[in-house]
Amino acid sequence: xxxxxxxxxxxxxxxxxxxxxxxxxxxxxxRFGTTTALDRFSLTIAPGELIxxxxxxxxxxxxxxxxxxxxxxxxxxxxxxxxxxxxSVPAQRRNMGMVFQSxxxxxxxxxxxxxAFGLQLRHQRSAPRRLRASELLDLVGLSExxxxxxxxxxxxQQQRVALARALAIEPRVLLLDEPLSALDAKVRAELRDQxxxxxxxxxxxxxxxxxxQEEAMSMADRVCVMSRGHxxxxxTPAVLYSQPATxxxxxxxxxxxxxxxxxxxxxxxxxxxxxxxxGDLAGLPTGDLEALLRPEDLDVRVNPxxxxxVSHRSFFGATTRITVGLGGATLKIDVRSSEADELAxxxxxxxSVTARDVLVTTPQPVS
Amino acid sequence: MAxxxxxxxxxxxxxxxxxxxxxxxxxxxxxxxRWGRGTIxxxxxxxxxxxxxxxxxxxxxxxxxxxxxTPLSQIASAPGFxxxxxxxxxxxxxxxxxxxxxxxxxxxxxxLRLPRFRRVMEVIxxxxxxxxxxxxxxxxxxxxxxxxxxxxYLLAVVYVILAMxxxxxxxxxxxxxxxxxxxxxxxxxxxxSWLMTIWRVLVPNLRAALxxxxxxxxxxxxxxxxxxxxxNWQTVPVWIYLAPxxxxxxxxxxxxxxxxxxxxxxxxxxxxxxxxxxxxxxAQ
Numbered sequence: 001x002x003x004x005x006x007x008x009x010x011x012x013x014x015x016x017x018x019x020x021x022x023x024x025x026x027x028x029x030x031r032f033g034t035t036t037a038l039d040r041f042s043l044t045i046a047p048g049e050l051i052x053x054x055x056x057x058x059x060x061x062x063x064x065x066x067x068x069x070x071x072x073x074x075x076x077x078x079x080x081x082x083x084x085x086x087x088s089v090p091a092q093r094r095n096m097g098m099v100f101q102s103x104x105x106x107x108x109x110x111x112x113x114x115x116a117f118g119l120q121l122r123h124q125r126s127a128p129r130r131l132r133a134s135e136l137l138d139l140v141g142l143s144e145x146x147x148x149x150x151x152x153x154x155x156x157q158q159q160r161v162a163l164a165r166a167l168a169i170e171p172r173v174l175l176l177d178e179p180l181s182a183l184d185a186k187v188r189a190e191l192r193d194q195x196x197x198x199x200x201x202x203x204x205x206x207x208x209x210x211x212x213q214e215e216a217m218s219m220a221d222r223v224c225v226m227s228r229g230h231x232x233x234x235x236t237p238a239v240l241y242s243q244p245a246t247x248x249x250x251x252x253x254x255x256x257x258x259x260x261x262x263x264x265x266x267x268x269x270x271x272x273x274x275x276x277x278x279g280d281l282a283g284l285p286t287g288d289l290e291a292l293l294r295p296e297d298l299d300v301r302v303n304p305x306x307x308x309x310v311s312h313r314s315f316f317g318a319t320t321r322i323t324v325g326l327g328g329a330t331l332k333i334d335v336r337s338s339e340a341d342e343l344a345x346x347x348x349x350x351x352s353v354t355a356r357d358v359l360v361t362t363p364q365p366v367s
Numbered sequence: 368m369a370x371x372x373x374x375x376x377x378x379x380x381x382x383x384x385x386x387x388x389x390x391x392x393x394x395x396x397x398x399x400x401r402w403g404r405g406t407i408x409x410x411x412x413x414x415x416x417x418x419x420x421x422x423x424x425x426x427x428x429x430x431x432x433x434x435x436x437t438p439l440s441q442i443a444s445a446p447g448f449x450x451x452x453x454x455x456x457x458x459x460x461x462x463x464x465x466x467x468x469x470x471x472x473x474x475x476x477x478x479l480r481l482p483r484f485r486r487v488m489e490v491i492x493x494x495x496x497x498x499x500x501x502x503x504x505x506x507x508x509x510x511x512x513x514x515x516x517x518x519x520y521l522l523a524v525v526y527v528i529l530a531m532x533x534x535x536x537x538x539x540x541x542x543x544x545x546x547x548x549x550x551x552x553x554x555x556x557x558x559x560s561w562l563m564t565i566w567r568v569l570v571p572n573l574r575a576a577l578x579x580x581x582x583x584x585x586x587x588x589x590x591x592x593x594x595x596x597x598x599n600w601q602t603v604p605v606w607i608y609l610a611p612x613x614x615x616x617x618x619x620x621x622x623x624x625x626x627x628x629x630x631x632x633x634x635x636x637x638x639x640x641x642x643x644x645x646x647x648x649x650a651q
Contacts, residue, residue: 071552091555102546104553108571117567118557162553169557 020048020205021082021172023068028077030063037063038074039229048203050196051234052216055226056252061209062177064226068207069175070094081172097166101178103158105150111137111161112146118169136164139198156187163195167202174199174206180215192219213253217241225249241294245279247361250292255321257298257331258290259353261360268360270353278357289360295321295334297355302342306350310343324351415630419623426620438620445617451606454519458602459588461523463581466530470580474538475569478547485539492535495528503528504594519600526588533583541576542569575639582632589625 023045030038038060045051053061066072068079070091078087086094097118105114115133124132137146140160150158159179166174176195180188196219199206210216216223217237224234225248232252233245244250261268263286267276270291277284300308300322308331312323320340324331331351335343343349427434442448477484495503507525508516515521547569554564570577592604601610607622 069552069556071555091552092558092560094556095558096556098553098556100549100553102549104546104549106550106554106568106572107545108568117554117559121558121563165553165557175556 020203022047022080023173023205023207024078024080024083025064025068026078026080028064028067028074028079030060030067030072030074036229038067041077041226041229041231043224043231043234045205045207047205049221050199050206050208050219052208052210052220052223053226054210054213054216054223054253055232056211058228059226060229061211061226063229065175065177065207065209068173069096069098095169095171096173096175097169097171098175098177099159099162099166099179101181103150103155103162103182105153105158105161105165107150110147110149111142111153114150114161115165115168118165122169132168133164136168137161139167140164140194154187155183156191159183159191160194163198167198167204171204174204176206176208178209178211181210181212188215195219217253223253225252227252243278244292244359247292247359250359250361255295255332256292257295257329258361259293259329259331260327260363261289261291261358263287263289263360268358270358271351273353275353275355276357278359284360285362288363290363291353291358291360293331293353293355293358295332297353297358298331298333299352299354300324300333300335300343301350301352302347303350304348306348308349308351310345310347310349313340313343313345315340324349326351419626422619422623422626426616426623438614438617441614441617442621442624445610445614445621447601447606447610448603448621451601451603451610454600455589455603458520458523458526459585461520462526462530462588463584465523465527466534466584467577467580469527470531470534470538471570471573471577472565474535474542475547475565478539478542479551488535489539492531496532500525500529500591500594501597504597508598522595522598522600522602525594526584526591529591529594530580530584530587533587534580537576537580537583538573541573545569545572578639579636582636586629586632590629 025041025043028038028041029036041060041064043051043064053064055061063072067074070086070089070093074087078085080086081094105111106117109117112130112133115136116129119129119132134143134146137143140163142157142160142164145153145157145161150161153161159182162179179195180191183191192215208216208220217240220237222234223237223240225232225240227248233240233249235243235245240249241254244253250256259270261270261275263277263284264274266281267274268289268291270293275291308324308326310322311325311330314321314323315337316334318337319334320337320343322333322335322340322343324333333351424434426438427436429435474488477488504525507521507528511521511524515524550568550572551564554568555561559567589603591602592608595602595605596609603621603625607618607625610618
């Protein structure tokens with residue numbers, strides 16, 4: 001089946017659909033017993049923006065989404081939607097469409113009835129309701145499956161019906177709680193593009209929770225990286241990758257190698273080269289530190305007398321990732337595949353740092 | 368790979384051409400199992416069918432020999448039967464409504480908000496089986512308000528307690544087969560109230576469980592003798608055992624019909640349960 005991923009093939013946006021609402025998480029704290037799931041979490045989302053909440057399990061991203069949806073009440077703080085405090089508004093009155101991680105279609109209803117359910121609750125008459133449901137199923141590429149029941153649909157199809165159902169109520173905010181995590185890689189990539197295309201077409205404010213950085217980076221306008229209930233950094237995918245604000249972001253987003261370095265004022269000595277330290281120097285100890293380096297921040301050359309040894313190679317098509325053991329460090333370096341032939345396993349090499357500046361952190365204890 | 372000889376993949380290629388070994392231990396075990404099951408089925412069937420046959424024979428046999436269906440037509444006109452059937456039907460409907468109104472929201476609440484309380488609920492709902500019915504019959508009578516104490520409907524209150532173990536288990540297993548939390552949250556995010564969520568989303572997906580709970584409640588009300596007898600109300604079971612009739616064969620016939628109806632109803636529950644399991648397997 002061909003998915004309606006190209007915006008050109010999507011039906012034109014309904015003029016009656018409101019554009020997205022601005023959303024503000026204002027200093028939210030939510031505790032479960034002794035666990036603090038959200039710790040003074042603040043975030044502002046612009047109208048029509050797709051923001052991804054990214055982080056490892058237990059970082060509080062799902063709790064933030066559930067507080068926004070109205071399924072959890074914050075202990076402290078407020079949620080503002082359209083500049084109105086909705087913290088105490090029950091979930092059913094918030095007008096937010098949500099797609100869940102697990103399949104959430106009502107098993108007793110056909111695809112069309114699932115999509116029309118929210119409209120029925122809003123007392124829309126039968127004929128326009130069914131028409132709208134069919135239009136939305138067409139939008140997600142399921143016009144041939146309107147009469148099918150959930151158990152007759154594949155996982156990807158079910159999630160697309162769930163998306164159509166969430167959009168049917170013309171929500172002020174669309175909430176996506178890891179909607180792709182139960183799907184196989186190919187369907188996942190297709191649906192990812194489709195969700196993004198529809199979201200942009202309808203200009204709906206969307207909060208997307210995921211633990212998959214590739215998903216977050218490829219779909220979101222901005223990515224909010226979370227750890228232990230608080231916000232680590234929120235920025236565009238490009239800035240997050242190239243200028244991580246914290247060591248956690250540097251390590252969690254993209255691939256990083258940790259290289260032992262020695263601080264000299266505002267610089268570090270990294271493999272014999274003085275490289276400026278990125279970010280705030282206040283609070284940074286002197287002496288031994290570790291630099292976080294992206295695969296493209298390093299260069300590798302064959303040298304029979306070199307101190308590094310190639311220990312692993314991964315072929316990615318245009319590039320090949322070479323892993324080099326150097327002293328106690330393990331460095332990952334991307335090279336053009338055409339140049340990788342000479343870097344066979346066991347080859348002795350020299351490694352140099354090519355980055356303009358580096359993010360440094362205190363050395364990680366050896367476990 | 369296409370040129371790879373099959374013999375290189377199989378340790379003993381000659382084994383491929385050999386017919387299935389009839390005397391293999393696996394085959395023997397299967398035959399033993401089949402025999403075992405068959406024997407148990409025959410004994411169980413005999414345990415049910417022989418008394419049933421004896422009862423039917425006693426009820427339908429003419430004194431002059433041969434069988435007649437005339438006693439069937441005499442049931443309706445038997446003294447007191449109509450009133451007993453009406454009372455039992457009323458009690459069954461009230462009990463079913465009462466136990467559902469009480470248990471459906473309770474079990475949903477426990478599943479959603481107090482999942483750790485499920486074990487406690489299991490124990491609590493088992494109590495009516497452990498405590499002798501006569502004990503809480505007296506308890507209910509003592510604690511009931513005066514206006515209800517002399518009413519036949521007080522029996523329904525006792526039956527609601529009696530039906531609780533069966534209804535709880537049916538609903539608990541029905542709710543266990545669906546993702547209640549996600550369905551409820553999906554429904555609420557679309558604008559549905561709690562009542563609407565229960566009515567439009569959960570109840571239709573609990574149809575088999577509700578049907579099974581209703582049927583078990585019905586069977587319980589139509590089979591309960593002790594409490595109705597102690598409280599001096601003539602329900603169908605009390606009528607069967609105690610009503611003075613011109614023809615005692617009719618009482619036996621009613622008992623046999625009740626037995627048959629219960630058996631059919633139980634078969635219906637099992638079929639519903641199987642179809643529900645198949646559906647949930649397909650959905651997964």
